[in-house]
Amino acid sequence: MPMETLLGTTTFVLHKVAVASRRAIADRLGGKPGLTLWQFAALAELDDQGPVAQNALATALGMDPSDMVRLMDELVDRRLVARDRDPVDRRRYRVTLTAGGRKALAAGRSVVREVEKATLAPLTAAERAMLHDLAVKIHRRDR
Amino acid sequence: MPMETLLGTTTFVLHKVAVASRRAIADRLGGKPGLTLWQFAALAELDDQGPVAQNALATALGMDPSDMVRLMDELVDRRLVARDRDPVDRRRYRVTLTAGGRKALAAGRSVVREVEKATLAPLTAAERAMLHDLAVKIHRRDR
DNA sequence: AAGATTAGTGGGTGAACACCAACTATTGGT
């Protein structure tokens, strides 16, 4: 594999693959679950962390707080999350997943699993595990 | 590693890594070589394929022909490529790398190599090779 | 009580991206 071609650079190929799967996931998240990628990520993060403030959620996902507001506005509208003032510190919200939110999250996860399965189909189970490990290893130092 | 978290989905982590390295490369390409990612890709593709028509270049890179026009306009302006009508079919251009273009490409490549090296630093040489193989394997079926 | 800090909000920006329609010049098919 020639080192000088675009296909010879790992990050380039990685990027191609990642963007393709991102688009596939985004497209299919827009279907049944009716979620954007960010909305899905927010729901997933909420599920991981339990009730949190909007701000914490925003920084956890590496996005601007003002963008998080608008994201939450819609999720609240659709009753996927509940946004109540934190009684301890009334500047903050306590954002929690509703039953509907959990349902949407589950639907989203199954979409992600499907696409992931299709994307990684050319690999054996061992290779998939290896790829995941390597990606995580990079991601850790990288952040 | 829990399958249900965001960090448990391979494509998600892959995407994070890929986007980070893309940004790093784009930032540093903007420095000394003064190139955008697309411009760099075009130069690299030109070097791979030799003189080609703009259209062929556009489809090779998966971009719109009209966007390629504007990209080429700037590269021609900066004398990084020469754009001459193909004498055989005068609808086409024969786009060729100039000496300056080759120089810019070399500078770009060294940037890419540096960033790639830094990005993949947490991995051993064997792991880097493995990662590249896996990425290419996915990319092939995926296209 | 005053001033600094933090959470959330609203409004807005500029760049990148991925297109699309309409047009000219040229060529190939018949």
Add this chain to the structure above:
DNA sequence: ACCAATAGTTGGTGTTCACCCACTAATCTT
């Protein structure tokens, strides 16, 4: 000669993304 198809060009579109500033309400510091 005529028509269809192709290469390139121009001038747009709408979306996403990643910000930034100014502001309110609440809290913390002193």
